[in-house]
Amino acid sequence: MDLSKKWVMVVIAIFCSVLWGSAFPALKLTYAELQVESSDVTAQMVLAGIRFLIAGLIVIIGLLIFNRSALIVTRSQWGVLLLFGVIQTSLQYLFFYIGVSNTTGIQSAIITSSNTFFTILIAHFIYSNDRLNWQKCIGLFAGFIGIIVANWGQSFDANFTLTGEGFMFLSAFTSAVGTIMAKQMGKGIHPFALSGWQLTIGALILLVIAVPFLPAGSFHFTPLAIGLLIYMALLSAVAFALWYSILMYHKASHVGIYKFFVPVSGVGLSIMLLPGESFSIQIAFALIFVALGIYLVNRK
Incomplete structure (x- = not known):
């Protein structure tokens, strides 16, 4: 498959x-099933x-089997990879896991969409061939309006807490920084190796910090x-x-714009999987x- 092709x-x-997007209802269901409280940051x-x-x-073992040389890094x-x-992984998902536990799924989905804004704004200042223009601005505005329309009247309000909405914004920002880093600093590293190593390193950091403080039977x-x-x-x-594979061939802003589908799919899947969520005409207008x-954004 030619990853350089637009389609x-x-x-x-x-x-x-x-x-x-499916991670929102999946995480909510996991918290409920494991009986993890919103205040239990360690868990x-x-x-x-x-x-x-x-x-x-999973990624590293897959490369060991099918493309061992890709794992070699200088x-x-x-x-x-450490950075x-x-x-x-460590910072983005620390903020994400705590934020999701302290907000509704709808609010989490809306705020997560801001990573697209952060990605395109950061790309504007880093890449001379990826500047903002009126079409991108209108496209971003239309996409964000769609997300608001999808969730209007479904527990979306202006209440703000640092460990809730604040941490979701921080998660979105670190996600955008990671996207730019993958494009800028990931050169010379196989995209699957970049993914495998960063997930493993970030996870180990979280576990080393938290496991010693985890009570038995959590x-x-x-x-x-x-x-x-x-x-x-x-x-x-x-x-x-x-x-990461498609980021190697396409502009960060052109790839990042499709993250608008994360909150929309997150809302749709939440409706199907979580109790108390129902379909509304707003979802259709949002799409x-x-x-x-x-x-x-992509029109030339």
């Missing part, structure tokens, strides 16, 4: 975004560490909880590896606005 990038970017960090350690090892590249693991594992944990690990392994935003 291939679009399909992969949307697929990755839908996978990431949340350990849960994130377990998930991403499994995800990273001494200087280890520094990049990347801290920002893209988790109540059930078959459903184990299945959800494995699913979230797999979606991370697949989505990150594919996402129209999001599609318009993507068209305007």
